[in-house]
Amino acid sequence: MTTFPSVKEQMDIIRKRTVEIIPEDELEKKLEVCVKEKKPLRVKLGCDPSRPDLHIGHSVVLQKLRDFQDLGHTAVLIIGDFTAMIGDPSGRNKTRPPLTLEETRINGKTYFEQASKILSEKNLEIRYNSEWLDKMTFSDVIRLTSKYTVSQILERDDFEKRMSAEQPISLHELLYPLSQAMDSVAVKSDVELGGTDQKFNLLVGRAIQEAYGQSPQCIITTELLEGTDGVEKMSKSLNNAICFNDSPKDIFGKTMSIPDTLILKYFKLTTTLPDSEITKIEKLLQDPETNPRDLKVQLGYELVKRYYDEQSAGFAREEFEKVFSRKEIPEDIPEYTIQDSEIKLVTVMKDTNTAESTSEAIRLIRQGAVSIDGHKITDEKFVIKAEKDFILKVGKRKFVKIKV
RNA sequence: GGGUAGGUAGCGAAGCGGUCAAACGCAUCAGACUGUAAAUCUGACGGCUUAUGCCUUCGGAGGUUCGAAUCCUUCCCUACCCA
Numbered sequence: 001m002t003t004f005p006s007v008k009e010q011m012d013i014i015r016k017r018t019v020e021i022i023p024e025d026e027l028e029k030k031l032e033v034c035v036k037e038k039k040p041l042r043v044k045l046g047c048d049p050s051r052p053d054l055h056i057g058h059s060v061v062l063q064k065l066r067d068f069q070d071l072g073h074t075a076v077l078i079i080g081d082f083t084a085m086i087g088d089p090s091g092r093n094k095t096r097p098p099l100t101l102e103e104t105r106i107n108g109k110t111y112f113e114q115a116s117k118i119l120s121e122k123n124l125e126i127r128y129n130s131e132w133l134d135k136m137t138f139s140d141v142i143r144l145t146s147k148y149t150v151s152q153i154l155e156r157d158d159f160e161k162r163m164s165a166e167q168p169i170s171l172h173e174l175l176y177p178l179s180q181a182m183d184s185v186a187v188k189s190d191v192e193l194g195g196t197d198q199k200f201n202l203l204v205g206r207a208i209q210e211a212y213g214q215s216p217q218c219i220i221t222t223e224l225l226e227g228t229d230g231v232e233k234m235s236k237s238l239n240n241a242i243c244f245n246d247s248p249k250d251i252f253g254k255t256m257s258i259p260d261t262l263i264l265k266y267f268k269l270t271t272t273l274p275d276s277e278i279t280k281i282e283k284l285l286q287d288p289e290t291n292p293r294d295l296k297v298q299l300g301y302e303l304v305k306r307y308y309d310e311q312s313a314g315f316a317r318e319e320f321e322k323v324f325s326r327k328e329i330p331e332d333i334p335e336y337t338i339q340d341s342e343i344k345l346v347t348v349m350k351d352t353n354t355a356e357s358t359s360e361a362i363r364l365i366r367q368g369a370v371s372i373d374g375h376k377i378t379d380e381k382f383v384i385k386a387e388k389d390f391i392l393k394v395g396k397r398k399f400v401k402i403k404v
Numbered sequence: 405g406g407g408u409a410g411g412u413a414g415c416g417a418a419g420c421g422g423u424c425a426a427a428c429g430c431a432u433c434a435g436a437c438u439g440u441a442a443a444u445c446u447g448a449c450g451g452c453u454u455a456u457g458c459c460u461u462c463g464g465a466g467g468u469u470c471g472a473a474u475c476c477u478u479c480c481c482u483a484c485c486c487a
Contacts, residue, residue, distance in 0.1 A: 166483045229431095230442085239432090259441055293439040324440055344453060360433085363448055367434045380454075395433075396440060 003038065004072050007031045013067055017060070017268060019196050019221045022203070027218040030190055040073040040123065044189035044217070046180060047077065047115075049107035050084040050099055054114040055241035056270045056303065057225040057234035061193050062118040063272065064222055068191070069123045076187050077115070079108040082130040083179060086172070101130070114244045117307055132186040133179055144178055147211040148204065153177065156200040177201045181208035189217045196221045197233075225269055230259035248304045249330075252316035253397075255300035260292045263299065271302045329391055333399040338386055345370070345382040348402065354394040369395045
């Protein structure tokens with residue numbers, strides 16, 4: 001049987017890097033019972049298997065879940081395969097193709113593989129929500145929907161926004177908060193975690209648990225992270241995400257491209273550096289002597305270290321300085337062998353995916369973005385003669401080694 | 405069920421018979437400047453081996469016309485008002 005740290009010690013850890021705990025005193029009470037009866041809390045986190053690519057924005061809430069695991073509580077990871085199977089048509093024209101059960105299983109697996117870079121395998125329970133949602137009958141659904149009112153559901157701010165923007169909302173979308181709430185009922189969660197954008201759903205979970213005679217879960221929200229563009233929320237589809245599965249080089253490079261204003265936030269939310277380090281960085285940032293670039297180098301190093309290891313982090317840093325500070329050629333670049341003795345440059349660019357179409361290749365050449373062995377090519381009709389290997393560079397970061 | 409306003413490139417939005425591959429803004433990409441930052445400036449931004457050329461595109465399908473994103477018919481979709 002596990003012994004738990006004192007309530008105060010636990011609360012100190014739990015509170016860190018969170019936005020809200022609702023209600024805080026209720027959580028303390030739950031912890032008191034847990035310490036007394038040596039019974040771990042069940043801490044729920046839901047995830048969407050239709051988007052199985054985790055990025056460092058996800059790491060914030062996963063780390064919080066990990067904190068609970070380390071304190072001895074049970075992490076309940078819910079894979080939302082049921083909702084993924086239905087397909088969420090939010091946003092017009094983009095009727096997301098519903099996933100098959102098989103696909104949700106595969107995605108659930110890759111999700112878990114990535115999540116285990118942060119979560120511990122101990123104290124972990126993984127559940128698929130089709131297990132209970134798929135079994136509900138129509139009368140079950142009616143009973144569930146009778147527990148909540150229309151105006152309560154419409155309070156959710158993105159519904160409200162879409163209403164006032166005169167955008168469609170499908171009826172079943174209104175049921176998503178309720179189905180998520182049913183997950184809480186099914187797994188009898190004591191605490192549910194989520195980003196601040198999930199606050200509404202998490203609160204519905206409380207209400208529904210109560211309506212089903214359970215003691216309501218406490219909710220903990222964590223901050224959302226802006227993407228590398230510094231404006232939008234980090235998301236793979238917005239192309240501003242640093243993903244768990246990105247190569248060390250990419251993690252480092254993408255980190256270097258974040259705006260200065262986000263440096264501190266990234267340190268706080270995406271690394272596990274102790275508070276004392278964070279304070280130090282905060283001070284350095286205010287010092288006009290500091291070049292923010294150097295802090296980003298440190299940040300990039302930390303991130304690669306977290307998702308790979310120290311050695312890769314070191315390599316990524318060196319590589320970056322080599323390519324971008326000293327403008328040299330990177331170590332590992334893709335190779336491409338040309339077949340013919342004479343071939344148009346635009347064709348090679350298209351074949352090597354350094355340009356999406358011939359037209360784009362021509363555009364790039366005209367704009368002076370293309371060079372061969374360091375010599376800028378400005379003739380769009382340039383023909384390559386297969387005499388010796390060379391390095392083709394397109395734009396700032398695309399390199400291909402062309403072999404004869 | 406009745407009425408009104410709509411559906412245009414990744415998004416937003418003009419165009420309402422030829423000069424439309426379609427203004428403008430955002431996003432994106434490239435160049436300059438840099439710290440692969442931000443800001444700024446310049447350029448590109450459907451495809452085609454590059455062409456005062458061809459092909460595909462303005463919700464779908466038909467039609468009128470020498471010519472349609474623009475007019476007509478019909479179907480599909482969305483929001484709003486009334487019931």
